[in-house]
Amino acid sequence: MNKKTLLITLLLCGGLAQYAYKTPEEGMFPLSEIHKVDLKKAGLKIDQNEVYNPNGISLVDALVNVGGCTGSFVSNEGLIITNHHCAFSAVQLASTPEKDYLNNGFVAKSNEEEIEAKGLTCRITDSYEDVSDKVLGAVAQIDDPATRLQLINNAMKNIALEAEKNDPSIKAEVSEMFIGKSYVLFKYKTIQDVRLVYIPNRKVGEYGGETDNWVWPRHTGDYSFMRAYVGKDGKPAKYSKDNIPYTPKKFLKVNPAGTNEEDFVFILGYPGRTFRHRPAQFIAYQQEFVLPYTSDLYDFQNATMENAGKKDKTTELKLATRIKRNANVMKNYRGKLQGLKAIDLVAQKKQEDAALAEFINGNTEVKAQYGSLMSNIDQLYKQINGDANRDLWLTQIYTSTSLLNVSKQINAFKTALSSQPNAQKESFFNENVSKLKQSLNGIYESYDIDVDRKILKKMLSDASAFNTIQRVSAVDKITSKGSNNETMINDFINDSFGLSKLKDQNYVFSTLLKSSKSINDYNDAILEFEKGIAKQIADLKPEKDRRDGVLNKLMGDYVNVKEKFLKKGFIPDANSTLRLTYGHVRGYSPADATYMAPYTSIKGILEKGASGKPEFAYPNEIKTLWEAKDFGPFAKKDLNDVPVSFLYNMDTTGGNSGSPIMNANGELIGVNFDRAYGATINDYAWNESYSRSIGVDIRYVLWVASKIDKADFLLKEMGVKL
Structure with a gap:
């Protein structure tokens, strides 16, 4: 090995060249890897089996995946704490101009007052099993990349289906831990009835708005409380007034004393996707x-x-x-x-x-x-770069324009309907139309025709400028009708939106979806345009499948040979499965001659509020209580104030929103909600010098709940004494 290779190898093993810090805290450790981590040496005071014990109850059993975020049980009555932004969509759906819970907040003082959290479910990790041999054994003799990937996907699906057949009470998924290399079967329990219990005022839960998002110092009370319900038999059931609060195997003890700088802390959660082994x-x-x-x-x-x-x-x-x-x-x-x-x-x-x-x-x-x-x-x-503009456009087109998404759903339903024998068309329609309505309702809930028009115009204009290789055929069909692209696009949008009845949800639900004949007879320009997009996506799929298959094999080989080169294994990239990360409460220096302390306080809320900017408005009670130094038992002595948010050097990413931050004794002392701006690249690289995550301090949560929202009953339920 020459000197250049040796130098680069040392950099690979030791971290990035310009960051000389030791990085023992890096890593989102899967359940299967936790036993390899010496948490006691790092600062854990409880037995490591109390964190995760595959043969008994542990802290892991208090964790839930809720709405793509993480949450944790904090009482034996199914009470869950997570982020304000994780409950946001459910609060929006529950809000009206007359009952604006989204902005004013909400407190349910009894179980009867709790509101259904529409669209949210709780998923609890029940167990896991490595099934890499089963998955990869199915493709041992397969060379064609597209076929190989299809067989891998089929094997993953079949293993999950078999697990669900053996135990109908669980939902099973096989997750790819290392692309093309390792696979784990996860079994989940899903709670279908989730209700809103306590949502703080938006001026607390979203304090600082987008100005402060991904920024430190932070003063956001990003928390909310929900409750999980099950049927009277203790089994998961859909929302019903007859359901009862869920009794979890484990719930977290809340420690109102919080933390101090350099305290050991750890997080359990469901981080989304990272790409560090690419x-x-x-x-x-x-x-x-x-x-x-x-x-x-x-x-x-x-x-x-x-x-x-x-x-x-x-x-x-x-x-x-x-x-x-x-x-x-x-x-x-x-x-x-x-x-x-x-x-x-x-x-x-x-x-x-x-x-x-x-x-x-x-x-x-x-x-x-x-x-x-x-x-x-x-x-x-x-090859991928050569098609990037078109591929990204096709990825975004349906989420950009609501009526195109509606059209996609209706066209797909019509296609499925037409494939049925004539004698079975009506029965197929009756059996599936309610599911279609449910899907369409979710789209219409955030639909606005003026927004659709303007965004679609931009999307069509963008596509009309793509090079010859990346043309979108459905857009070319529109612009080919004249010499001026902008005029043709405007005419198409005005005509198609003007004539389409899809913009009227009442018409769609009451007339269009009345029978198999009524939906089959209806057509318009937007539906035809969507067919053109769908056809091109279908035409491109074989090549996309081939590339995905090649990528799957190449990335598996890439990790394999890298392990041989460095003579060490790697922690799998995050993939929304349950992980542990650990570290310490710690500030940092994001720039020369700049140090960011690890705690903010209520004083900072008032200081930002003095700017007069609307995103820094706060409830008047905060200032009144602060001036009176009415902090109750929730002040941090060295601050002489209530801590609001705090920093730590743990390894987190999207999906860790709502993750419980626990101290050395496994007690809840905060809720993770963000990262500092420099740590947004955690998905690709992590380093102790710039990677800092942000959580709301439990002392601020309890102070606001008690002093402002008069929710002492929740503190009592969590065992917090005032």
Whole structure:
């Protein structure tokens, strides 16, 4: 091994060159890997089996996946704490101009007052099992990449179906831990009846708005409380007034004393997706195409929706969840872009890959198996990059325009209906129309015709400018009718929206979906346009499947050879399965001569509020209580104030929203909700010097609940003494 290769190997093993910190806390450890971590040495005071015990009850049993976020049980009556933003969509659906829970908050003082959290369920991890041999055994002799991937997907599906057949009470999923390399069967219990219990005022739960999103210092009370219900027999059941609160196997003890700087802390949760074991080409694709395209598109969408929301309160509420989700992604992606460029991760990955290629070529046995690996990866990404603009457009078109999404659902239903024998068409219609209505209702709940028009115009204009190789045929059909693309696009939108009856939900539900004949007889320009998009997606699918299959095999080989090169294993990338991460409460220096302390306080809320900006408005009671120094038992002595948010160097990403932050004794001392701006690149790289996550301090949660929202009954339920 020459000096250059040796140097790069040392960098790979020791971390990024410009960050000399030791990084023992890196990693989102799956349940199967927790036994390999010495948490006692790191600072855990309880027995490690109390965190996760496959043969008994442990803290893991207090965790739930709720609405794509994490939550935790905090009482034996099924009470769940998670983030305010995780409950946001359900609160929006429960709100009306007369009962504006979204902005004013909500407190249920009895079980009878709790409101159904529409669209939310709770998923509890029951068990797991490594099934890599079963999955990969099905493709041991298969060379064709598309066939190989299809067989892998089929094996994953069949293993899950078999598990559900053996135990109908669970929902099973096989998760890919390392792409093309390792697979784990997870079994889940799903609670279908979830209710809103306590939602703070939006000026608390979303304090700072998008100005403060992904930013430190933070003063957001990003928390909410829900409750899980089951049938009287203790089994999961759909929402019913007869249901009873769920009794969890385990719930977390709340510690109102909170933490101090450098305290050991850990998180259990369901982090979404990370991509740390990918080559330079993948990072470059994200940096050049995915991140800028998506963030710019969402910026335009939000400006359009915010302007539409000024029409009336009903429209504002309908669009609130979509705006919030877009804004969160947009700022996250722009943070990622800034972070990727700041540490020049693409260049660093290229160095790593060059060292890996040299290792492959320098070892006869390894070269025989992986000699073409790096060139094959490069060739594949050249193909992917060549179609990037069109592919991203096709990925976003249905979520961008509500009526196109409605059209997609209706066209798919019509196609399924037409495939039935004539004698069975009506029965098929009757059996499936309610499911279609339910799906369409979810789209119409955030639909606004003016928003649809303007966003579709942008999407069509963008597509009309694509190069020859990336044309969208359905858009070309519109623009081919004249010499001026803008005029043709405007005419299409005006005519199609003007004539389409799909914009009227009442018509769709009461007339169009009245019978198999009524839906079959209806057609319009938007439905025809959607058919064109769907046809092109179908035509492109074989090549997409081939590329996905090639990528699956290449990434499995990439990790395999990298493990040989570095002579160590890796922690699998996050994939929405239950993980543990640990670290310490700790500040950091994001820039030269700048230090960020790890705690904020109520004083900071008042200071920001003095700016007069609407996002920094807060309930008047906060100032009154602060001036009176009425902190109850929730003050932090060295601050002489109630701590609001705090920092820690744990490894988190999307999906960790709502994750319980626990102290060395396994007690709840906060709720994770965000990362600092520099840590938005956690999906691609983690380092102790810049990766900081943000949680709401449990002392602020309890102070607001008790002093402002008069919810002492919840504190009592959680065993917190005043």
